Amino acid sequence: MNLHTWRHRDHPAYWASIVHRVTGILLALFLPLHFLALGTALSGDASLDGFLAWTDRPWVKASEVALVALLAAHLTGGLRLLFIEFVGWRRESQGMLLAAAGGAAACCALAFALNLF
Amino acid sequence: MSARSETMLWIAQRATAALLALCVLVHLITMTVAVQGGLTAAELLGRTRGNLAWAAFYGLFVLAVAIHAPIGLRTVAGEWLQWRGRAADVCCVAIGVLLLALGARAVAAVTL
Numbered sequence: 001m002n003l004h005t006w007r008h009r010d011h012p013a014y015w016a017s018i019v020h021r022v023t024g025i026l027l028a029l030f031l032p033l034h035f036l037a038l039g040t041a042l043s044g045d046a047s048l049d050g051f052l053a054w055t056d057r058p059w060v061k062a063s064e065v066a067l068v069a070l071l072a073a074h075l076t077g078g079l080r081l082l083f084i085e086f087v088g089w090r091r092e093s094q095g096m097l098l099a100a101a102g103g104a105a106a107c108c109a110l111a112f113a114l115n116l117f
Numbered sequence: 118m119s120a121r122s123e124t125m126l127w128i129a130q131r132a133t134a135a136l137l138a139l140c141v142l143v144h145l146i147t148m149t150v151a152v153q154g155g156l157t158a159a160e161l162l163g164r165t166r167g168n169l170a171w172a173a174f175y176g177l178f179v180l181a182v183a184i185h186a187p188i189g190l191r192t193v194a195g196e197w198l199q200w201r202g203r204a205a206d207v208c209c210v211a212i213g214v215l216l217l218a219l220g221a222r223a224v225a226a227v228t229l
């Protein structure tokens with residue numbers, strides 16, 4: 001991490017970029033497991049049902065909500081970047097954009113959690 | 118890597134980001150609706166098996182992820198670990214190939 005980065009640590013956009021990177025890394029780590037889990041259907045419906053029954057544990061469900069939150073945060077953070085780069089939404093709108101991104105991600109996770117539990 | 122290649126990666130990252138935004142939105146809505154009342158293999162596969170539209174959607178989703186994720190990881194590796202150069206590039210290509218292979222297998226499992 002260089003001096004240039006340290007100097008901007010008090011800016012909300014700096015933390016948004018950290019969140020975007022961390023959520024991206026975690027999602028990249030999760031994806032192979034997600035694909036392997038779906039691949040159990042190759043061994044028949046019973047095999048997939050066995051896996052789905054395993055996911056019925058409370059801690060797995062809580063992890064699923066966390067994963068949805070990660071995905072939604074990465075989506076809204078990415079949309080924010082696309083709007084800044086291609087639509088020309090300027091730096092003055094950062095606060096509003098960050099609040100909207102965080103709020104939308106929280107709504108997604110909450111809606112998923114309410115349907116899951 | 119040449120400036121031209123870096124530009125191509127930047128364009129690929131943004132183009133797949135735009136596509137993924139749509140795919141993730143559909144995926145989030147589908148998941149949120151599907152988990153209501155619990156998931157079963159019959160319900161999940163009943164929706165996707167033999168459905169060309171879902172096969173095309175998830176196929177495109179996997180392809181976009183397999184391009185988007187390694188480019189993003191390459192950027193983070195360069196910024197946070199100062200890991201750049203041929204070895205980092207080869208590693209990211211390998212991650213992309215792995216995601217594409219596992220993703221294609223998963224799409225085949227739920228749609229064929």
